[in-house]
Amino acid sequence: MAPRSRKASASTKPLLKAPVRIGPLDAAALVGELRQLHEDAEDPDIERMPADNELYGALLYAEKHAKVFNRAGMEASQRAAGIKRVLLWEYLREQVDLHQAKAIEDARGAKAEWADLAPVLAVNTPSAAYNKAKRLQATRLTDGSLGDRPVRRTPEAVIEAERRIAAQALAERRAMESARDRHQLVLPVAQRVLDHREELAADADAQDWLDEMAAVVDDCHTPTQQVSLARYLDAAVRAFAKMEQRTGKPPATTEAARLAYSAAVELLSR
Structure with a gap:
């Protein structure tokens, strides 16, 4: 009996289940909590840790100095610090998508060609740059026709969502x-x-x-x-x-x- 072929889903079809996102949070406060964990662990270099509002630098510091928790009795602190780092990296990833999409929008508004954007988006062709830009735009869009669910990260889904938003x-x-x-x-x-x-x-x-x-x-x-x-x-x-x-x-x-x-x-x- 021949195996049943799976029907490919339409590229414009939004996700049936909205992807989980971190969304807004007080990143500086979380960095402060991470700093406190390092202080409690008697991190000798804690004075070198970047300020609470310097998220990327603070995360790199915490990664480099994670060994301060590698001793008896520090398992709970090590776990808490690791979870906070995971959370903050995920939050940072979401922010990068949002800000990169805005940077592309500004560059295009200044007459930048897709060929100009291809190398800085780490792709090989103008069409690939266009598709990647459209996927990034999905982070900034919601589909009001489906209860404001996040838009699927495909160029076709983003174009369809933009059409619906413009029509609305x-x-x-x-x-x-x-x-x-x-x-x-x-x-x-x-x-x-x-x-x-x-x-x-x-x-x-x-x-x-x-x-x-x-x-x-x-x-x-x-x-x-x-x-x-x-x-x-x-x-x-x-x-x-x-x-x-x-x-x-x-x-x-x-x-x-x-x-x-x-x-x-x-x-x-x-």
């Missing part, structure tokens, strides 16, 4: 522009409703939404504020509609208030 940014920008245009209609209607709020028989729910409107209507400049005002107006109208359905009475107690409320209903129905 474009959609958000268009939504903000639409909200800004609509705000020109929402603002006068919202202000008119608030001008007549004393003539609207509002229950607690409607009053809360009117309060929210009042809090932003006079200082409504950013797209987020403009979207919020539209949502508050919509919520207030819905609250009034529920109240009217429940009581059988229209919310407006004057003709001016009725016209203001009707204008809001008409606007939100478009």
Whole structure:
């Protein structure tokens, strides 16, 4: 019976399980803890250990002087120091990927060719430099379509993630522009409703939404504020509609208030 061939997974398919990463940590504090372990072990050269914020140098020092723990009774300290060094090297590896990706981005922004970057990326061809750069960019990207999972480290996956991120940014920008245009209609209607709020028989729910409107209507400049005002107006109208359905009475107690409320209903129905 012929063996079943494994189906190759698509190169753009994100990892089903997000890779574990160290992420942000206080590296200087950990170097300080490593320093203390060496001091407690009576390291005779501890004064030569680089400062806590000199991570690479401190790790090289700790590696070179690890023998201070090679005596009886120091097993726990030796283990703790070794684990901290492993953690800090892994953290440093992650930071290197992030910063190298940014350096490549800056070099490309200054018109550097992939042929220029190939030797400094330790690869032989411009195409290999491009692929390596794309893999490094995976450390800076997450795929929002899959719960912000890290992107798979392949050029194809990075390109696909960049396409999705750009499309999402474009959609958000268009939504903000639409909200800004609509705000020109929402603002006068919202202000008119608030001008007549004393003539609207509002229950607690409607009053809360009117309060929210009042809090932003006079200082409504950013797209987020403009979207919020539209949502508050919509919520207030819905609250009034529920109240009217429940009581059988229209919310407006004057003709001016009725016209203001009707204008809001008409606007939100478009």
